[in-house]
Amino acid sequence: ETGVTQSPTHLIKTRGQQVTLRCSSQSGHNTVSWYQQALGQGPQFIFQYYREEENGRGNFPPRFSGLQFPNYSSELNVNALELDDSALYLCASSLASRTGGSNEQFFGPGTRLTVL
């Protein structure tokens, strides 16, 4: 069974640029959640995708957007990067239904984004 993988592991961008982060779900999972973890903080929920549709969003501006593909892999896109976007971005996959349920989220190793 393949776990959650993320790419790239590290990324350096400059302010105003755009970035795309990628996540491959654990085999059999249909839901992907993205979290932002700033240095010294707990992860903050960005959004979740279930069967290619956004299924919940945290308090992040629209320049944070995402996609989920038919194979349940996912992308996180951030436009107009700001210095405060520097963080570890974590992807988590789970097996869920529309009713929620006890869905354990399995986390990937994260992508460390640095914005200069």
Place this chain on the structure above:
Amino acid sequence: AQSVTQLGSHVSVSEGALVLLRCNYSSSVPPYLFWYVQYPNQGLQLLLKYTSAATLVKGINGFEAEFKKSETSFHLTKPSAHMSDAAEYFCAVRVITGGGNKLTFGTGTQLKVEL
């Protein structure tokens, strides 16, 4: 709104000593609670979860947590600390959002284990 609070951003124990990491929750509905561990430059690994079954939950690596409704607590314990337990620990609560769910995390507790 559902949330968790972790008391103590840093905890230091001696190897072999009891580990106690504190987490209190706020929830208007029966919560699903989780403890995750994060080693440096890595993602989060689930230690254990409470999903309204047994109040004493056993997890991996010898950790356990007890759900106490009267105290709104879900503290993490381990009888004897090992050097390999040094890491950051996060308590989290599952929050239902529309048709899905998310995890709301505490600010984390850095555990240091000394010889």
